[in-house]
Amino acid sequence: MSGDHDTEEAPPEVHHYNNIGEVPWDIQNYWSQRYKIFSKYDEGVWLTDDAWFGVTPEPVANEIAEHIAKSAPSSRSILVDAFAGAGGNTIAFARSGRWKRVYAIEKNPAVLQCAKHNARIYGVDHQITWFEGDSLQIVNNQLKELGPFSVLFASPPWGGPGYRSDKVFNLSTMEPYSLATLYGEYSLFTGLMVLYLPRTSNVKQLAKLVNDGQTATVMHYCMEGASKALCIYYGGFDLD
Ligand SMILES: C[S@@+](CC[C@H](N)C(=O)[O-])C[C@H]1O[C@@H](n2cnc3c(N)ncnc32)[C@H](O)[C@@H]1O
Numbered sequence: 001m002s003g004d005h006d007t008e009e010a011p012p013e014v015h016h017y018n019n020i021g022e023v024p025w026d027i028q029n030y031w032s033q034r035y036k037i038f039s040k041y042d043e044g045v046w047l048t049d050d051a052w053f054g055v056t057p058e059p060v061a062n063e064i065a066e067h068i069a070k071s072a073p074s075s076r077s078i079l080v081d082a083f084a085g086a087g088g089n090t091i092a093f094a095r096s097g098r099w100k101r102v103y104a105i106e107k108n109p110a111v112l113q114c115a116k117h118n119a120r121i122y123g124v125d126h127q128i129t130w131f132e133g134d135s136l137q138i139v140n141n142q143l144k145e146l147g148p149f150s151v152l153f154a155s156p157p158w159g160g161p162g163y164r165s166d167k168v169f170n171l172s173t174m175e176p177y178s179l180a181t182l183y184g185e186y187s188l189f190t191g192l193m194v195l196y197l198p199r200t201s202n203v204k205q206l207a208k209l210v211n212d213g214q215t216a217t218v219m220h221y222c223m224e225g226a227s228k229a230l231c232i233y234y235g236g237f238d239l240d
Pocket of ligand 1 (some may be wrong): 056057082083084086087133136156157158
């Protein structure tokens, strides 16, 4: 590690791998793309071994942040990132400069420490309020009053049967939270939400949640000519 950030103590499950020889075999593919994931990787970015699989690569996170920044109504000044992970999206939201405050929630304490550390590397930690815990609880309790001023972004885990193998991903068997569970809980908090989901997500299931007369927009986010994931924008975004 280098710079000012190497004086912090990393929890035992957190690593900054410098050489491929140190990297577990199932992460080596991700590690070889480390600068696409975090351009400042060499400044001492921290990840747990599991976080590598879920982190949103920086160019994709920046594009999403830009789309949300320009399409959300100006009355919304708070961005809540419900599944902060190692900070890929949270950092991009803070860097966009669009939000008065970014609130970032992460259940796993070691992963949350990575996100905080990585946000310091990118110089945006002071714009973010961190919560350790369950975002389904936190948004409707501690953050409840902020709902009318907020846009919620969620990049949940994509576990469940058939995520990698099925042509069409069934969002009702997504684990641990189905689309209906996430939408149901988060829509108690705000009507404006963006969900980051597998590119093969079942579009009929996405559309089912849209009330008559309302619209929702699906955006595919690509890297090297292939869709990496999609975002569904629910509520009054102006994406034209
Ligand atoms: C796909 S990752 C998010 C990656 C993140 N967008 C990034 O770019 O680094 C999903 C994260 O959600 C966390 N998580 C799972 N259930 C949660 C919950 N109920 N509340 C908050 N975080 C949760 C997991 O620990 C994991 O870090």
